[in-house]
Amino acid sequence: MQYLSVAETAKRWEISERSVRNYCAQARVEGAFLTGKTWKIPENAKKPERSNRRESVIPLLDILQAEKESKFPGGIYHKTQIDLTYNSNHMEGSQLTHDQTRYIFETNTIGIENEVLRVDDVIETVNHFRCIDLIIDKAKSDLTENFIKKLHWILKNGTSDSRKDWFVIGDYKKLPNEVGGMKTALPEEVADQMKTLLKDYNARTEKTFEDILDFHVKFERIHPFQDGNGRVGRLIMFKECLKQKIVPFIIEDKLKLFYYRGLKEWDDEKGYLLDTCLTAQDNYKAYLDYFRVKY
Numbered sequence: 001m002q003y004l005s006v007a008e009t010a011k012r013w014e015i016s017e018r019s020v021r022n023y024c025a026q027a028r029v030e031g032a033f034l035t036g037k038t039w040k041i042p043e044n045a046k047k048p049e050r051s052n053r054r055e056s057v058i059p060l061l062d063i064l065q066a067e068k069e070s071k072f073p074g075g076i077y078h079k080t081q082i083d084l085t086y087n088s089n090h091m092e093g094s095q096l097t098h099d100q101t102r103y104i105f106e107t108n109t110i111g112i113e114n115e116v117l118r119v120d121d122v123i124e125t126v127n128h129f130r131c132i133d134l135i136i137d138k139a140k141s142d143l144t145e146n147f148i149k150k151l152h153w154i155l156k157n158g159t160s161d162s163r164k165d166w167f168v169i170g171d172y173k174k175l176p177n178e179v180g181g182m183k184t185a186l187p188e189e190v191a192d193q194m195k196t197l198l199k200d201y202n203a204r205t206e207k208t209f210e211d212i213l214d215f216h217v218k219f220e221r222i223h224p225f226q227d228g229n230g231r232v233g234r235l236i237m238f239k240e241c242l243k244q245k246i247v248p249f250i251i252e253d254k255l256k257l258f259y260y261r262g263l264k265e266w267d268d269e270k271g272y273l274l275d276t277c278l279t280a281q282d283n284y285k286a287y288l289d290y291f292r293v294k295y
Contacts, residue, residue, distance in 0.1 A: 001031075003040040013047040018074075022292060023048050025072040026063050034070050057294040061242045064136050073106070076291045077136075081105055083250050083287075084238065085128040088231045090253045094121045101125055120159045127155050128231065135239035142202050143236065145194055151232050152225050161227060173226040180260060184223035193222050212240045213273055217266045247288070247295050249280035 006024075010017040024032045024039045031042040060076070067077035086101040095118060096104075103111050104125055110117065131154050138147060153170025161167045166174055172190040176183075185193050201207070201215050216237050223229045234251060241248035251259050255276055262273025288295055 002043040004043050004045075006039050006041070009041045009045070015047070019292070021072065022075060025067045025070050025075055026058055027066050028058070037071070037073070059245060060247070060288070060293055060295060061136070061139050061245075063293055064242070068133060068136055076287060076293055078105075079287055079291070080250075081129055081132055083252075084132060084234075085125055087250055087252045088234050089121070089124060089128060091251070091256045092228075092230055094118075094124065096121050096125060105129060120161075123158050124155060127157060127159075130154050131231075131235050132238075135235050136242070139239050139242040141243075143198055143240070145198065148194075148224075148232065148236065151235055152228055155228050155231060167226050172224050175226065177223060177226060179220065179223050179229070180264065182221075182264070184221060190222060190224045194224055197222065207240060207244050209241075209246055209277075210270070210274065212237055212244070212246070213270075213277060214266075215240070217263055217273070220263055247281050247285055249277055249284050251277070251280050252283065255280060 004012070006017050006020045010020045013020065020029075020041070021039065023029050024034075024041065028048040029041055029045050031045060033040055063075075064077050064080065066072070067075045072078070082098070082102045082105050085105070086096070086098045089096065089101075100111075100117075103109070104122065110122060131151050134151065134154065141147065149170045149172075156162055156167075156169040159169075162169045168174060172194075173187050176186055178184060197215065197218050201211070204211060207215075216233050219233050219236065220229060225232065238248045238250075240246075258272065258276040262276050265272050285295065
């Protein structure tokens with residue numbers, strides 16, 4: 001069997017090299033395989049057909065999983081890792097820039113010059129990449145306390161918080177805390193409230209966009225962990241959208257004030273949070289359009 005390169009195949013099929021890589025990463029080219037970072041494509045491989053028919057649409061989750069496993073650079077998985085990590089961490093006070101976040105993901109190194117970086121920012125960035133991998137791997141699984149605790153453990157492992165006696169990583173908080181000046185569940189109330197929240201949520205066979213947001217609001221009001229609740233909560237929303245075949249979304253830092261208002265006003269006016277998250281969803285749809293991912 002003779003194999004062609006991406007460039008040779010692109011010329012043969014009269015399409016861009018990016019499109020060829022996307023087809024390979026999406027497992028749409030029979031017999032194609034990776035050698036290092038190079039795709040080898042059978043010379044007799046047929047060009048995948050494009051179709052707008054619903055039955056031909058490959059779910060976003062399948063594409064994310066395929067690109068993750070193949071370590072495909074520059075695709076929707078790559079974009080999601082960087083933008084979701086940067087924005088979610090930045091909302092919680094990380095001082096890393098978008099470029100620094102991208103550099104860490106792409107090179108697994110830290111490039112700085114005449115700058116001082118907080119160690120926790122770097123550790124939590126790398127940990128957040130691992131959290132995204134977990135929600136992609138376990139997207140179809142039901143939400144459980146153990147899964148949510150595992151997300152928290154991965155996110156906070158190795159940080160300065162993990163060395164504090166009163167801070168527990170991967171388990172519920174020991175001390176009362178507030179969020180946005182509002183009281184949250186007391187430590188002794190958390191376990192029962194989380195069990196009730198998950199029982200009620202998992203009892204729904206199919207979840208709507210609003211159901212996912214409602215879970216998020218209730219999760220953030222319980223605030224089960226000492227720190228990291230916002231990031232864990234947003235990871236859960238992304239996972240649940242993937243499971244329900246709803247286009248997911250990334251709350252960008254520029255939307256955070258609208259997002260916080262939506263959380264606070266949910267009981268009286270759901271439109272604030274819905275509109276903010278739908279705006280974020282539209283932004284993610286623009287990514288999907290660019291990478292030619294159907295939804």
